[in-house]
Amino acid sequence: MRQLWAPWRLEYIQSADEQDACIFCRAHGLDDEAGLVVHRGELAFVLLNRFPYASGHLMVAPYRHEGELAGLAAEEALEIHGLTATGVGVLGAVMGPHGFNLGWNLGRIAGAGIVDHVHQHVVPRWAGDTNFMPVLADVKVMPEALDSTRRKLAEAWP
Numbered sequence: 001m002r003q004l005w006a007p008w009r010l011e012y013i014q015s016a017d018e019q020d021a022c023i024f025c026r027a028h029g030l031d032d033e034a035g036l037v038v039h040r041g042e043l044a045f046v047l048l049n050r051f052p053y054a055s056g057h058l059m060v061a062p063y064r065h066e067g068e069l070a071g072l073a074a075e076e077a078l079e080i081h082g083l084t085a086t087g088v089g090v091l092g093a094v095m096g097p098h099g100f101n102l103g104w105n106l107g108r109i110a111g112a113g114i115v116d117h118v119h120q121h122v123v124p125r126w127a128g129d130t131n132f133m134p135v136l137a138d139v140k141v142m143p144e145a146l147d148s149t150r151r152k153l154a155e156a157w158p
C-alpha cells in the first residue's frame with residue numbers, strides 16, 4: 001500500500017494551535033475568494049483545503065463550531081452528507097479523478113489539524129498521484145492554483 005506523503009502538512013498541524021481563530025469559523029466569515037469557499041449551504045459549507053493532500057482537496061464543515069461528531073444535529077449531518085456527495089460529483093466532472101478518499105480525522109493523532117471543529121475531507125485520487133504530490137508543496141505556486149481550482153469548482157456547483 002502506498003502512503004500519502006505530504007510533508008508541508010506537518011507545519012500546518014504544528015501551527016494550527018497557534019492560530020487565534022478556528023480556520024473554519026474564520027473561512028465562512030470571509031468572502032469566497034479569501035476563504036477558499038466553494039459553496040455555502042444552509043447549515044454547512046464547502047471549502048478548499050489550503051494545505052491539500054491532492055489538487056481539489058475539499059472539506060465540508062458545519063457553520064457551527066462543533067468538536068464532536070456525535071454533537072452534530074441530524075440536519076447538519078444530512079446536509080454535510082449531501083454537500084459531500086455533490087462535491088464528489090463536481091470534482092469528478094471538473095477534474096476527472098480516478099477515485100476519492102472521504103473521511104473524518106477525529107483527534108490530533110488521526111491527523112486532524114483542527115480538532116475542535118469537525119469536518120469531512122473529500123480527497124480526489126489519480127492513479128500514480130503520489131508521484132506528483134511533492135510538487136504541490138511549492139508554496140509559490142499553490143495560491144494561484146487554489147484560486148483557479150476554487151473558481152472552477154464553484155462555477156460547476158449545481
Ligand SMILES: [Zn+2]
Nearest residue numbers: 022025065117
Ligand atoms: Zn470553528
